[in-house]
Amino acid sequence: MSDKPTLTFALMDPPYENARSTTALLLIDIAARRGYDVKVFAYEGAVCLPFARQAAHPNAVHGRDVEEEDHPLPREWVAAVMAASERNGGHVDWVNCGLCVDERGVDEAIAGVRRGTPGDFWKMASESDNTLVIPTR
Amino acid sequence: MAKYLLIESRDPFDANDVAHFYDLAEGLARKGNAVTLFLVQNGVLPARPGTRSAALGELAAAGVEVLADDFSLRERGIAADGLAHGVTAAPLDVVIDGLAEGRKTLWH
Numbered sequence: 001m002s003d004k005p006t007l008t009f010a011l012m013d014p015p016y017e018n019a020r021s022t023t024a025l026l027l028i029d030i031a032a033r034r035g036y037d038v039k040v041f042a043y044e045g046a047v048c049l050p051f052a053r054q055a056a057h058p059n060a061v062h063g064r065d066v067e068e069e070d071h072p073l074p075r076e077w078v079a080a081v082m083a084a085s086e087r088n089g090g091h092v093d094w095v096n097c098g099l100c101v102d103e104r105g106v107d108e109a110i111a112g113v114r115r116g117t118p119g120d121f122w123k124m125a126s127e128s129d130n131t132l133v134i135p136t137r
Numbered sequence: 138m139a140k141y142l143l144i145e146s147r148d149p150f151d152a153n154d155v156a157h158f159y160d161l162a163e164g165l166a167r168k169g170n171a172v173t174l175f176l177v178q179n180g181v182l183p184a185r186p187g188t189r190s191a192a193l194g195e196l197a198a199a200g201v202e203v204l205a206d207d208f209s210l211r212e213r214g215i216a217a218d219g220l221a222h223g224v225t226a227a228p229l230d231v232v233i234d235g236l237a238e239g240r241k242t243l244w245h
Binding site: 005007019020023026027030031034036129130131132133134135 | 179239
C-alpha cells in the first residue's frame with residue numbers, strides 16, 4: 001500500500017431517503033480532506049446524488065423563501081468533496097452507472113462525474129488499497 | 138491474524154439480523170482476529186444502556202473493540218460519557234483509518 005491510499009466506495013442509495021447517503025458523503029469527505037484518491041461507483045438510485053437539476057425550493061408551510069429554507073442539495077455536497085480533494089492534492093473519480101442513469105433519466109450530472117458500467121467498479125476496486133460497499137437494504 | 142472492521146448501521150430493535158452481524162464479530166475475534174465493530178446511524182441505539190446493550194458488553198468481553206460514532210450519538214441525544222459497558226465513542230474517521238490500513242471492512 002502506498003503512503004497515500006486510494007479508496008473505492010460503492011453507493012446504492014438515492015438522495016433524501018436514507019442516512020446511508022449522508023454517512024457515505026461524510027466518509028468520502030474525510031478521505032478527500034486527507035488528500036486521498038477516492039473512487040466512487042454510484043449504482044442504482046445513487047446515480048441521482050450528483051444530478052445537476054436538483055433545485056432548492058421554498059417552504060410555503062413555514063413561510064420561508066428559497067434563501068431562508070436553504071434546502072440542502074446533494075449535488076453541492078458531491079461538488080464540495082471533489083473540491084476538497086483537489087485542494088488537498090487528491091482526486092475524486094465519480095462514475096455513475098450508465099444503465100442506472102438511463103433508467104432514471106438523470107443524465108445531466110455535475111462536472112467531474114463520468115458515465116460507466118459495473119465493470120468500472122471492478123477496475124476501481126482492483127486499483128485501490130481498499131473498498132467499502134455500502135449496500136441498500 | 139487478520140484485521141476486520143465491521144460497520145453496523147442498523148437498529149437491533151428494528152432488524153433481527155443485527156444479531157447475526159454481532160455473531161460474526163464475536164466469531165472472528167474468538168478465532169484470534171483483530172475485530173472492531175463500529176456502530177453508526179441507528180446502529181448506535183443499543184449503545185444507550187438498555188435491554189439490547191448486554192450483547193455489546195459480551196462482544197467487548199470476547200475481545201471485540203466496540204465503537205460508536207460520536208456524530209450519530211449526538212444526533213440521537215445519547216451522551217458519549219454514559220454509554221453501555223464495553224462501548225466507546227469514536228469519530229467517523231475510524232472508518233477511513235481502517236480502510237487506509239487495509240482492514241477487511243464490511244457494512245451492514
